[in-house]
Amino acid sequence: MRILAIETSCDETSIALLESKNSHLKILSNIVSSQVKIHQKWGGVVPTLAKREHQKNLVPVLIKALEEARMLRKSKVTIKNSKLKETLVREEHLYKKLKKFLEQYQKPKIDLIAVTIGPALEPALWVGVNFAKALSYFWQKPILPVNHIEGHILANFIQNPISDLQFPAICLVVSGGHTGLILMKDIGGYKEIGETRDDAAGECLDKTARILGLGYPGGPIVAKMATKFKNQKSKIKIKLPRPMIYQKNYDFSFSGLKTAVLYKVRSMKPRETKKKEFIREMCREVQRAIIDVLIYKTLRAAKEFRAKSVILGGGVAANEELRRQFKARIRKELPKTYYLIPKTYFCTDNAAMIAVTSYFHQKEATKNWQKIKVNANLKI
Numbered sequence: 001m002r003i004l005a006i007e008t009s010c011d012e013t014s015i016a017l018l019e020s021k022n023s024h025l026k027i028l029s030n031i032v033s034s035q036v037k038i039h040q041k042w043g044g045v046v047p048t049l050a051k052r053e054h055q056k057n058l059v060p061v062l063i064k065a066l067e068e069a070r071m072l073r074k075s076k077v078t079i080k081n082s083k084l085k086e087t088l089v090r091e092e093h094l095y096k097k098l099k100k101f102l103e104q105y106q107k108p109k110i111d112l113i114a115v116t117i118g119p120a121l122e123p124a125l126w127v128g129v130n131f132a133k134a135l136s137y138f139w140q141k142p143i144l145p146v147n148h149i150e151g152h153i154l155a156n157f158i159q160n161p162i163s164d165l166q167f168p169a170i171c172l173v174v175s176g177g178h179t180g181l182i183l184m185k186d187i188g189g190y191k192e193i194g195e196t197r198d199d200a201a202g203e204c205l206d207k208t209a210r211i212l213g214l215g216y217p218g219g220p221i222v223a224k225m226a227t228k229f230k231n232q233k234s235k236i237k238i239k240l241p242r243p244m245i246y247q248k249n250y251d252f253s254f255s256g257l258k259t260a261v262l263y264k265v266r267s268m269k270p271r272e273t274k275k276k277e278f279i280r281e282m283c284r285e286v287q288r289a290i291i292d293v294l295i296y297k298t299l300r301a302a303k304e305f306r307a308k309s310v311i312l313g314g315g316v317a318a319n320e321e322l323r324r325q326f327k328a329r330i331r332k333e334l335p336k337t338y339y340l341i342p343k344t345y346f347c348t349d350n351a352a353m354i355a356v357t358s359y360f361h362q363k364e365a366t367k368n369w370q371k372i373k374v375n376a377n378l379k380i
């Protein structure tokens, strides 16, 4: 079976093709077109710009994905189809590009179209969903709506066999839009046991980078600055809070941490806050504070629920220091627990994770493409 997956939930336009043979999964292509440069000057993702960029990028990304999967075949037809236009009535620019594409290329040999429907930025999600609906209608292929959070969890099975996974599992999804702990009883059987009450961990890193004037996205820049901090004798000795770390629930809160960074910066002379040593130490401390809380709460949940597996996912799981510390702590405190984290490349948003997720839910695919809707606040 072959799946075409589409992901446009935030600032990456991504399309992947997956092939399954006797439950062996192979990613044939996974094209990710980042809009970072567009949003950089605003210091964060601007939903209307994301929508515009997805409209521009989807067809070129689809062509690249099909090409890399060796599934792009030329054709020549003329389309006079008002229904196709109707599905993309709000994305006129995309409609024109898609019509041209469908006139030039044959229907690829796919069995299913998967698309992210939430949770994320509504205007961005709609572009991908309407694009998937137009393709589902025109190619007469079933469509499957996918939860982005589940995608981050199941990204682990792009390369690892699912048969190795033992339940119950504790999943930590930590990204720019979401931070939560999920108890997983089987595929599709999830219970969110804790989530962030305000900012997500990635959002805190992005905002910290903004306060320090480091650019966007903050996570990778903060990580880079943190590794450069070497001067242990530094006079600053910044100490930030570890919000909610010892509270008996599994919720998180990271907005106070960002505010603590802001207050520290405001309490100093502007000239001092521009110094490399200060920036590096602040980055190291904010990253440490986030990692401390994430590890403490995840391990506590794993122990309480007697988890046989601990699974990580989401953009912040790409953080090298977090990966190093998690591995060491699990090895020490839960040596019998099966521990999984996706390859760095599959932590941040990509369509391969959506393709894999849809593979596990293929029975839920529908030909009723008209009914597919976005849900910006979708729960797992």
Ligand code: KG4
Pocket (backbone or CB within 6 Å): 010, 174, 175, 176, 177, 178, 201, 202, 203, 205, 206, 217, 218, 219, 220, 223, 314, 315, 316, 317, 318, 319, 320, 347, 348, 349
């Ligand atoms: O999963 P993702 O790509 O998008 C959402 O679903 O939100 O996560 C993006 C978040 C951003 O906040 C970004 O700063 C953070 O992941 N991030 C990182 C790293 N790479 C991306 N945070 C820490 N270290 C990284 N290496």
Ligand code: ZN
Pocket (backbone or CB within 6 Å): 148, 152, 175, 176, 314, 315, 348, 349
């Ligand atoms: Zn994500």
